[in-house]
Amino acid sequence: MVLITLAGGLIPSFSLVVILYSYGYRKEAIYSLFFLMLVVLFTLYLKNLFHRPRPFWTGSLNLFREEDIEQSSGVLGYAIECKSGYSFPSGHTSRIAVFAGVTHYNKNPYFLLLSILVELSRIYLILHFLSDVVFGWFIGVIVGYILSLLIDKIISEKSRFR
Numbered sequence: 001m002v003l004i005t006l007a008g009g010l011i012p013s014f015s016l017v018v019i020l021y022s023y024g025y026r027k028e029a030i031y032s033l034f035f036l037m038l039v040v041l042f043t044l045y046l047k048n049l050f051h052r053p054r055p056f057w058t059g060s061l062n063l064f065r066e067e068d069i070e071q072s073s074g075v076l077g078y079a080i081e082c083k084s085g086y087s088f089p090s091g092h093t094s095r096i097a098v099f100a101g102v103t104h105y106n107k108n109p110y111f112l113l114l115s116i117l118v119e120l121s122r123i124y125l126i127l128h129f130l131s132d133v134v135f136g137w138f139i140g141v142i143v144g145y146i147l148s149l150l151i152d153k154i155i156s157e158k159s160r161f162r
Contacts, residue, residue, distance in 0.1 A: 001120075001121040001124045001125055002121075002125065004117050004118055004120075004121040005092060005118055005121035005122055005125055005127070007092075007096055007114060007117075007118055008090075008091070008092025008093060008095050008096040008115075008118040008122075009092060009095075010040070010095070013036055013095040013096065013098075013099075014033075014036065016032070016099060017029050017032050017033045017036070020032060020099075025103075028102050028103055031102045031144070031147070031148050031151065032098055032099055032102050032144070035098045035101075035102065035143050035144050035147055035148075036095060036098050038143060038147075039094045039095060039098050039139060039140055039143055040091065040095065042094075042139065042143075043089050043090075043091045043094050043136065043139065044091075046088065046089055047085065047086040047087075047088065047089070047091070048086070050086065050088045051086055052086050052087045052088035052129075052132070053086070053087060054085075054086070054087040054126075054127060054128070055087070055126050055127070055128065055129055056126045056127075087127075087128050087129060087132050088129075088131070088132045088135065089132055089133075089135040089136035089139060090119070090122050090127075090128045090132045090133045090135075090136035090137075091136065092118055092122055092136075093115065093118055093119045093122055093128070093132075093133045093136035093137050093140065094136035094137065094139045094140040095140060096111070096114060096115045096118045096140065097115045097119075097136065097137045097138075097139070097140025097141045097144065098140040098141075098143060098144040099111035099114070099115070099140075099144065100112040100114070100115040100140065100141055100144065101140060101141040101142065101143060101144020101145035101146075101148065102144040102145070102148050103144075104141075104144075104145065105144070105145050105148045105149065115137060115140070115141070116137075119133040119134075119136075119137050120133075
């Protein structure tokens with residue numbers, strides 16, 4: 001699950017743009033790049049607006065106490081690496097969902113499956129609540145899908161008038 005969740009990180013997300021571009025999906029790569037920047041800014045804004053604590057901050061296990069950190073292992077070991085930042089919405093989920101929105105618009109379901117796996121991994125690793133990842137997923141898919149439709153429509157209308 002740790003490897004799956006890393007797919008939604010900043011560096012892997014921008015690396016996916018390069019991979020899309022290098023495999024000939026230039027339009028999808030350009031759309032994804034701009035939409036990723038938009039989603040990153042929007043999720044940061046929402047995180048700072050809502051200040052929702054992460055799940056492992058709210059239970060009996062407080063990963064900011066040294067004795068709890070020493071006792072934690074496995075799944076919670078990854079949560080220690082992500083102890084800063086707020087929970088709502090999930091940035092990892094929204095970033096990978098941008099690819100799902102852009103590529104699903106073009107009938108490619110692979111990123112849709114990957115985005116669902118990243119969403120589940122964020123919950124499994126106790127980094128987000130269900131509502132965090134669902135809302136993050138909708139942000140990414142809506143931005144990716146709707147903006148792809150709008151841009152394509154604008155481009156086709158401009159080319160029609162030439």
